[in-house]
Amino acid sequence: MENSTDRIRIKINGTWHDFELDRDIRPADTLAYLLKEKMGLTGLKVACDQGACGACTVIMDGEAVLSCMTLAVEADGHDIVTIEDLGENDPVVESFAEQCEPGYGTAMQCGFCTPGFVMTAKALLDENPNPTLEEVREALSGNLCRCGCYAAIAQAVLAAAKKMKAKGTKE
């Protein structure tokens, strides 16, 4: 890494941020802690703090990662996207918000797990724009929803894929 040992740089939602080790972050701080507690990016949620539930998912270099299991220093030189970067008219956000197709329920209830699901779905759709239901289930199986909105979440992801396609065609 070209940075000096006591400084790290992380690209967060399109902007590079510099941090001084020990002053801004400690070696044991997780990426979740840095983003949420220090930078106020509160969209991500820390629910289990042990990599079991996916609520803290962010996207690092295009891949969904658990920010509670990633040290902040590990993100040095990497590109992080949090849900704050998506905006309300992002097709995935929109599809989760709008899901009300009869027979499936809504894509969230309490909503605590939702940002994690949205980010995992986003990473999936960026890589595989036409997933099958089985591929969606497999990709999202690391995210827990205790309210049990799994059927509607899967529908929302499939709907998001269609939306992204339609948007792509328009552009």
Place this chain on the structure above:
Amino acid sequence: MRKGFKTRNEHRYVGSYRPRVDGREKASGKAEFFDDIALKIRFPGLLYAKILRSPYPHARIKHCDVRKAEKLPGVKAILTYEDPEIAALKPTNFAWTPFFSISYDRMLWPTYKDRKILSDHVCWVGDEAGVVVAAESENIADHALKLIDIEWDILPYVLDPGEALKPGAPVIHPEINPDGNKIPTSPYSESDTFINRGDAEKAWTEAEAAISVTAHYHNAEHACLGTRGCLMNWKGDELTCWTSYYQADQTRMHITQMLDLPLDKVRVINPYIGGSFGRGNMGEQGFFIFLAILAKRIGRPVLHKYTRREDFHDTRTAVSYECKMGATKNGTITACCFKSLGDSGAYVDHSMAAVDFVPKEFAEETLAHVPNLKMETVLAYTNKIPGGCMRGIGNNQVNLAFGIAIDALAQKVGMDPIELCITNFSHEWGTIPDKSLKAVLQEGAKRIGWTKRHKPCEGHFYEGTKKRGLGFSFHNSWHAAWQELPRGHIQVSIKVNPDGTVILDAPTAETGPGSNSCIVFACAEALSFLGIGPDDIQWISKTDTQRGLKDQVQTDSGISYCHAEMMPRAGAKVKEQILELAAPHLKVTPDELDIEEGRISVKGKPDKGLTVTELFWKGDLVPILVTVSETLPDEVTGTPFCATFVEVEVDTEIGEVKVLKSVVIHDPGTVMYASGAEGQQIGGQAMAIGESLTEEIIYDQATGVPLNFNWVDYKIPTMLEFPDVEPVLMEEWRGAGEYGACGIGESVTTCAPAAIANAIHNAIGVRVNEMPFKPEKILKALQNKAKDEPAAKVMADLE
């Protein structure tokens, strides 16, 4: 595309398939939960409190020395059980109220004050022990706890409720019962045999067909995504409490009653909350009290937030049942006997409701026409995680025994269990057959394909070793309006802005169930004369005692209609005020006016009029403000029914059970919000199937230490384990009031465990009645069957 539910009464917004009102906010990550607010960047000077957790299942602190911890840089204060302010606190419990605001002297279980705030006496591994530290960071607070020298008096412990009741067992709460661990009889029952109609034992003995089954429901955990927490901030003599508990007014009542503070000096705020499912019972938790004291002493905001491990804090009360049923050979049930042994864990809290109060309600609403009925219970303390509310309280447990007993009795009589249910059960104010029950069961049977159900074990094998089976169970739904009357006045306010938009205050903690959407739709329905829709209504998501209205405790599955029932009354008041304002402008009296789609006009002269916005703009631009504080309709209407039908696949080689399909049927009277109700029906299965198949708290029997207070080892279903769930809504029953609805949010989990148990029996011909139905139990039952079968065959041949 699935076929949606069709309502019997057309409404404009109520009962529809629509997005949630908070969908956009939640999906975009903008919804602010407790965790998103309780941050140092928002509360400069924030301190972090950590409480000592007991490492022993039963112990007493003999002596504690905090001097080393106090010297640790960053430690701001340490509070212990020896502090005079702590020692002077009244004994209490965490279950003052069932669902409304209540004071200390009127708490629901006055005879079970078995909790002391920051006690030196600890009763389970993880129990709050009498030391709390506030420090500049969580790490420092954790470190400080390790520096405290504690001399423990380690006491003998007991984990099994049967053992706990034996003479000589270590007595856990001598202040409640000096002689043993039997929890004294409910103050609302004359004896432990709390129902004794006719002579049930005799009728059972004499019955032409009689069965007896046992069933065990374990301690399942709520496992809400958001952990519990509280942030206390004093400004002068005014305290603000931010919390992820779901009952602002009762939390305020609790804090002021325990600390002798005036109500106006304490403000409680609930932001969005990451699930509740009844956890922690209600708003009476010890940490509210010691944190308030701690924050006052230091003069800085203090946060206490549970770790995931700490959030394993209370559970669904574990109950073992023995259920006996007797019937004539034609299938008329003559006797039901329910005998339960409840395991309250370390504290009673609401566990007595699980074994006594709720079975009583079940008797009233399902078993009312059984001539001989006996229900008895014993509830015991053990040194384990406490029981309490979890999506209902006691309903699932009694249903497990009931559902299995029905299946066994139907088999004995040689009758279809659906027929047996329809011909025997109804509520106290209804007749047999009950219209709702019949509709629910017949629809469920149709959807699951009940006619293809084979006799137990007689189905063919799939993929070599797998067998399939069908099963169901039903329960009365809860609650209807008449059961929620103790809530007293339900308060809502509506503000109509000069541009016709609306601000709706119908306070209740938003924990996810969708009541917020129901309330907005009911408001739009009631104000449709303004020509507005749900998008024109701003619903206030934060519950805040300082806004004045009392919040409804988000429990009893009742909020959607509690608030919705007030909307037509509020709407009428809004209309009245607008017409009064408009009358002078149109030079008529208010009763000569009508209003439709936002336009006020003189009756019979549609051309003579003005819009609501024009009216406002002509006047002082002061919004119309209407507040309603009224009670629910008190007509006793009984309750409707719900059922779950499942198809399971049992791998007879490895013992694994999979739910292939689940049909969940509810008759809520009026569907308030179809997408939300279906979401509950589907979502409830994630919890019910988890509890039935994979979730279980495991203790090391040699030390009393729970081994899996985490989400790696406490196995919650993911999307991959989640079956195809078909939600079915119907409107057969009707309660009182504008909507006459009945709750469904808790009952969605109630019938699945018994349905799964029955389907397993149907698949493999043996009963596994102890939850969770894990592979080892299935395999053991199959082995026992194999052992018994040759002998049985010899016996049959001999006969």
